[in-house]
Amino acid sequence: MAKQSNEPVLWALFSAGGVFAAFVIPVHLFLIGLAFPLGWIPAPGYEYLHALVRLPLARLYVFALCSLALFHWAHRFRYTLYDGLQIKHLNELIFFCCYGGAILGTVWAGYLLWNFR
Amino acid sequence: MAETISLEVFRYSPERDAEPSFQRYDVPLRKDWVVLDALNYIKDKVDGSLTFRWSCRMGICGSCGMMVNGEPKLTCATFLSNYAREQGPLRVQPLRYFPVIRDLVVEITDFMTKLQSVKPWLIRGKEKPISEGEYLQTPEQLDRYKQFSMCINCVLCYSACPVYGLDPVFIGPAAIALAQRYNMDSRDEGAHERMDILAQHEGIWGCTFVGECTKVCPKHVDPAGAIQQYKLTATIERFKSFLMPRGAK
Amino acid sequence: MTETRQPARYTEYHPRWYRSRVSTWWWLAQWPYLKFILREISSVFVAWFVVVLLLQIRALSRGSEAYAAFERWLQNPLIVLLNMITLFFVVFHAVTWFNVAPRAMAIRFRGKRVPDFWIVGANYAAWAAVSLVLAWFLVRS
Incomplete structure (x- = not known):
C-alpha cells in the first residue's frame, strides 16, 4: 500500500464502540439515570455494587465500554464538527481534541478501575 | 383548458446573467407526464431557450437528473401527478454541488x-x-x-x-x-x-x-x-x- | 433553498460557470440531513453516559457515604432531565445503528445474501437479550 493511514484503526475503534454502545448503554442508562433515582425500580445497595465492581471481569467490561464508547464519540464528533460547521481549517485541532479526549477518558477509566478498592 | 401545474425552473445564462433566477411556467397536468415531458413541452411550445439534457426517457441513459423540489431525481421517472397536490409550484433546479453551465445543465x-x-x-x-x-x-x-x-x-x-x-x-x-x-x-x-x-x-x-x-x-x-x-x-x-x-x- | 442566493464563485478557466456554495446550515434544510446530524450528535450523549458511569465507579471506590452523595446527585432534577434526553439519544443511536447493520455488512449464507430483515431482527433480539442479562445483574434490592 502507498501510505499507511490511521483511519482504519480509528474506524475500527469507532465501530466497536458503536456496537458496544448500541447494545448495552440504553439499559444501563435507563437503570442508573432514571429507574433507580426516580424510584421506579429499587436501586441495588452499595455493598452489592461494590462487590460487583470488585470482580476483575466486571472491571474489564467497564473499562472496555468506557474506552470504546469514547473513541466512538471522538470519531463522530470530529466529523460532525468538520461537516456540520464547515471548520475544516481547524482540522488538526479538532483531531487532537477529540481523540485526545478519548485517550484522557481511557486513562481516567484505567486509573479508577485499577485502583478500585 | 385542462388542469395545469406550475413549474419554477432554474435559469442561468452565462452570457447574460450574473446570477441565476427562477422562471415560472404553467404546463398541462397530464396523468402520464413526467417532469421531463413538462420541460420538453416548455421548450417546444413556450420557451425554446430553456436548456437541459435528456436522451432515452426510460431511466437508462442517466442524463436527465435534476433537483425536483430539492431532491435529486431522474426527471424521466418523476411523475408530475405526484406533486399536483403540493402547495406552490414545482421547483426544478440543476443537480446540486456541480457547476452550472447553463440552465439545468451541469458540468460533471x-x-x-x-x-x-x-x-x-x-x-x-x-x-x-x-x-x-x-x-x-x-x-x-x-x-x-x-x-x-x-x-x-x-x-x-x-x-x-x-x-x-x-x-x-x-x-x-x-x-x-x-x-x-x-x-x-x-x-x-x-x-x-x-x-x-x-x-x-x-x-x-x-x-x-x-x-x-x-x-x-x-x-x-x-x-x-x-x-x-x-x-x-x-x-x-x-x-x-x-x-x-x-x-x- | 438559500444556497442559490449566494454570489457565484469564480472558476478558473471557466469564469462563467455558476457555482453555488453550501450553506453552513445545510443540515437544517432537509429532514434526512437533520436526522443524520442528530444521529451523529447522539455520540455526545454516549460520552456523557461514560462520564456518569465513571463517576459512579469513583463514588463506589470512595465508600458508602460518597456513593450516597452520588445517588443524591443523580436525583437532581436537572440531571434527571439531562438523563432523559440522553436516553432518547442512546436509543436513537441503537436503533439507527441496528437498522443500517445489514448494509454495512453483507453476510452471505449458502451463496446468497441474508435478507436485511433477518440481520436487523437478529440485532434487535440480541439487544433485548443483552439488556435482560445486564438488568439481571444490576436489579438487586
Whole structure:
C-alpha cells in the first residue's frame, strides 16, 4: 500500500464502540439515570455494587465500554464538527481534541478501575 | 383548458446573467407526464431557450437528473401527478454541488475523472491465452457484484451527498460503488491497485454514512452500503499488513 | 433553498460557470440531513453516559457515604432531565445503528445474501437479550 493511514484503526475503534454502545448503554442508562433515582425500580445497595465492581471481569467490561464508547464519540464528533460547521481549517485541532479526549477518558477509566478498592 | 401545474425552473445564462433566477411556467397536468415531458413541452411550445439534457426517457441513459423540489431525481421517472397536490409550484433546479453551465445543465467532468481514477474495468495480473477459453463465472459469483453493476452514472448520488458538497475532493458514492463492482468480480485481480486510491482520506474515509446516496439511487445500487463494506475490507487489510508487514503487498 | 442566493464563485478557466456554495446550515434544510446530524450528535450523549458511569465507579471506590452523595446527585432534577434526553439519544443511536447493520455488512449464507430483515431482527433480539442479562445483574434490592 502507498501510505499507511490511521483511519482504519480509528474506524475500527469507532465501530466497536458503536456496537458496544448500541447494545448495552440504553439499559444501563435507563437503570442508573432514571429507574433507580426516580424510584421506579429499587436501586441495588452499595455493598452489592461494590462487590460487583470488585470482580476483575466486571472491571474489564467497564473499562472496555468506557474506552470504546469514547473513541466512538471522538470519531463522530470530529466529523460532525468538520461537516456540520464547515471548520475544516481547524482540522488538526479538532483531531487532537477529540481523540485526545478519548485517550484522557481511557486513562481516567484505567486509573479508577485499577485502583478500585 | 385542462388542469395545469406550475413549474419554477432554474435559469442561468452565462452570457447574460450574473446570477441565476427562477422562471415560472404553467404546463398541462397530464396523468402520464413526467417532469421531463413538462420541460420538453416548455421548450417546444413556450420557451425554446430553456436548456437541459435528456436522451432515452426510460431511466437508462442517466442524463436527465435534476433537483425536483430539492431532491435529486431522474426527471424521466418523476411523475408530475405526484406533486399536483403540493402547495406552490414545482421547483426544478440543476443537480446540486456541480457547476452550472447553463440552465439545468451541469458540468460533471469532476465525476468522470474520479470514476477513471478507481479503474472501473477488469484488471488481470496475466491474461490467459484465448485458446484456453473464457473466464467463467457462476451465478453466485455474479450475484456478489451485480447490484453495483446497475449504476448508470446519473450522479444523483453526488447531489445527495453533503460530504461531496462540503469537500469536493471526496471520490464520492458512485465511483466507490463501481470500484466495488470490480473488486467483487471473481475475474478481477485489481483490488490492491484500487485500494491505494480508495483507502485514502478522500476515498472511503471521507464518508460519514449519511445514507442519502442509496435513497436517491434510481437503480438501487446502494453506494452507501458499498462504501461501508469497503471500510471493513480496508480495515481488515490494514490489520493484516500490520501483523504481517512482509507478507503479500 | 438559500444556497442559490449566494454570489457565484469564480472558476478558473471557466469564469462563467455558476457555482453555488453550501450553506453552513445545510443540515437544517432537509429532514434526512437533520436526522443524520442528530444521529451523529447522539455520540455526545454516549460520552456523557461514560462520564456518569465513571463517576459512579469513583463514588463506589470512595465508600458508602460518597456513593450516597452520588445517588443524591443523580436525583437532581436537572440531571434527571439531562438523563432523559440522553436516553432518547442512546436509543436513537441503537436503533439507527441496528437498522443500517445489514448494509454495512453483507453476510452471505449458502451463496446468497441474508435478507436485511433477518440481520436487523437478529440485532434487535440480541439487544433485548443483552439488556435482560445486564438488568439481571444490576436489579438487586
